[in-house]
Amino acid sequence: MSEKRKQIIEAATKSFSLFGYKATTMDQVAKMANVGKGTIYTFFKSKEELLEEIVSSMISEIKHEADEAIDQHLSFKENVQRALQRIFTFRKEHELTIKLLQEVRDIGTPAVRDVMKRLDREMIAYVREKIEEAMAKGEIRSCDPELTAFLMFKMYIALNVDWEKEHEPLSQQKMAELFDLYLLKGLSQ
């Protein structure tokens, strides 16, 4: 990939992480990337597309990390658990996701809202794949994979994000227990 393109992406990622999408100007990105503003538009057709590309890479990165958490020797239950844990740890600790989620909450920038929705959809699709594989292998009983992935994801959001708004955060240990107790029981053969 072109060196300039890489610089632009790097600069934009840093600026989005630091100031958010809205507060980042294309002049700013050009300055940080040491390129003329016009150069950015030879690689990306708009500011929004620049964000989309960055988030696409981030999605790949998250999927890669989740894949790394999966261990073929472990059961489906343990693996889906480990994968989701990785996904949400990323969400919580990665500067860019933190800043973008903040921006959606506080200002609701439409471009950012859309891109974060896509992130959610892609994570659900990822879990769905794992469910379909496990179903094919007969590791879990037959179920609607989309709906199941959706519920798993929502439960993880509830435990990881919503619960903490009004209560003490749950330990990873406790969350694993709850997830197993409430959601995975229904999938046992």
Add this chain to the structure above:
Amino acid sequence: MSEKRKQIIEAATKSFSLFGYKATTMDQVAKMANVGKGTIYTFFKSKEELLEEIVSSMISEIKHEADEAIDQHLSFKENVQRALQRIFTFRKEHELTIKLLQEVRDIGTPAVRDVMKRLDREMIAYVREKIEEAMAKGEIRSCDPELTAFLMFKMYIALNVDWEKEHEPLSQQKMAELFDLYLLKGLSQ
């Protein structure tokens, strides 16, 4: 209760349902209630308190409806299901809740946001009570009642509200099955 007070509450409820909280003026309420504006302030210390009182009555009404759905001859599982179904049917069909939820989503009026949060908290507390009763009677296994009520509520929101944003709505039948399959299995003795 004073006749005037009743008129005021009735007028405000109607106006909040029709136009929302923000778009309702105290002059408007006074006109609709056929009282002077000053009279409102002999019963309620502010517009916000007027809303709070109305929502408090609504909460009682919802709890009452949920109680009506409960049948002592049925199992805990069936009853908690029936109660939650009633709660969410109310939420979806009652003019005032529809309008207020819309207002939170579209404008985010703080007073309305707070009052709707309280509604959620109170519904969770209601479910929590039912769980504690069932636990005391040995109908379900021991669990953290707050956390369990919280998860039940979040799962119902996921199925009733979030799922419909990107998929075909689920039938009551299907929702009951899912709720049983995924969440209630974990509570079986």
Add this chain to the structure above:
DNA sequence: GTTTTGACTAAATGAACATTTTGGTCATTT
């Protein structure tokens, strides 16, 4: 004496306008 009221006020809102900022372009330079 008590209750009710609506004219009044201070604060909030928003319409209208001026100013600045910014995403995106393109003629020029390298």
Add this chain to the structure above:
DNA sequence: AAATGACCAAAATGTTCATTTAGTCAAAAC
């Protein structure tokens, strides 16, 4: 052919000012 930054239209932001509105209180009604 690739890169640039001055330039422009449009959007965002700041400012002003008239209108609206939540809440008060002196006077009226009972």
